[in-house]
Amino acid sequence: MHDVSFLELVSRYAADKHLRPKSVSTYTAVVRLFRRYLGHETYPSMVTRQMVIEWRVSIIRSQDRSGGITESSWNNYARHLKALYNFGIKYQLIACTQNPFNEVFVKQPKKAKKTLQPLQIRYAREVLDVCRRYETYYEEASKIHPAWFWQVVMETFYYTGIRLNQLLHIEAGDINLKKRIFRASAAGSKTYSESVLPIPDGLYPYLYTLIVAAHNTGFKQKDQLFNVNRFSHRHKKTTMDTWQTEHFFQALSELAGYKLSPHRFRHFLATSLMESPERNIHVTQNILNHTDIRTTMEYVHPDVESMRRALNARPPV
Incomplete structure (x- = not known):
């Protein structure tokens, strides 16, 4: 030993x-x-x-x-x-037989997942659109630059719910506009599994804009697609990283007046899909790339009005 x-x-x-x-x-x-x-x-x-x-x-x-x-x-x-x-x-690498971390977990409060409201998303879109129009009209950088690129980023999180690391691993060749699908590689997945997801109609024009810009900039198939450094002289890195994306959401949150993040868009999508009358748990599980369906079920929340109707329907005593 x-x-x-x-x-x-x-x-x-x-x-x-x-x-x-x-x-x-x-x-x-x-x-x-x-x-x-x-x-x-x-x-x-x-x-x-x-x-x-x-x-x-x-x-x-x-x-x-x-x-x-x-x-x-x-x-x-x-x-x-x-x-x-x-x-x-x-593997007998340490001279002990009992794990000191057995049964040391504690109960943790089960809080509602932090998500977004539709009005907050609409306002965030307006903030980004103002930045984009400012840059177009004055031909100078706004606080969020380049605004058109970050619009594509935000809409991608809104429509697909992918994780930040997945977005950063998308290559130019992963987007197929003709078939309206894109590949989320295993390298960026938390579960280390590749998935092919549809491009929703609302997201298509944004990705089309990004693909055209990438083509005009000389992107190759294996190049990181969501790379702000290739579309802005103000950014000097070779590849886009987590810090740059988080910096964008921090700036957007300051302008909007409330917290926005990739994970909150993910929670919003999951909650929306699970609250839909036509909800399909297995489809939602595949979209979110959950390995355990119990994780997907966490987004099933009780309908307060349904509970109210049930309580009001009780016969009087």
Whole structure:
């Protein structure tokens, strides 16, 4: 039996599971937080369940510690570290037989998913349209630039509900305007599965504009399609990244006066599909690329008016 360090354990786990760089960064960040609490000289084999509980008490929020982490964040930390310990114990990389992260999860409040209202989406569209018309009329950059490009980005999130990482991995050759479909690659998928999705009628003119602009700029089939750097002299990076997209939504949120994000558009789409009278759970599951239908079912919300009618229909006593 070996007794590897935390960093060695992460390295071996990442190689064994063939983790993507983003996942490796997540595991590394969680381990870094744990080691900061324990002391950097502590080895995984030295950790007891009591030490884990004491760490949980020290960082999770409470009435006396409003600035602590949320229950969901703790469960996320514990989930990653539990996986590392299970791996280390199974392959005898650490000198212990019991996982100190067993049964340390906590109940977390089940809050409604943060979404958007139709009026908020309409207003966001108006804000972007004002920016686009300003740039066209004055021939200078607005606060959101180039506005036409970010219009395409926002409408893509609105109509498809894809995740941010999926959007960033779409290549020029993934869009087929003739068949009105596009490919969301496995590389950008949270579930690491490729999917082919339809291009809704409302999204078609936006993607058409983007494809024409990409063609005129000399894009190749394997080039990142949603790449603001290719359409703006103000942007200097080679590829568009998460930060640039989040910066756009931050600017749009400031102009609109409320929070907008790719995930809120995803929740809006999912809720809309599941509230439709013609809803099809399996179709919605495929659109959202959920591996577990229970995740899709989380978007089924009770209809308050239906509950009101049921209560009012009770016979009087």
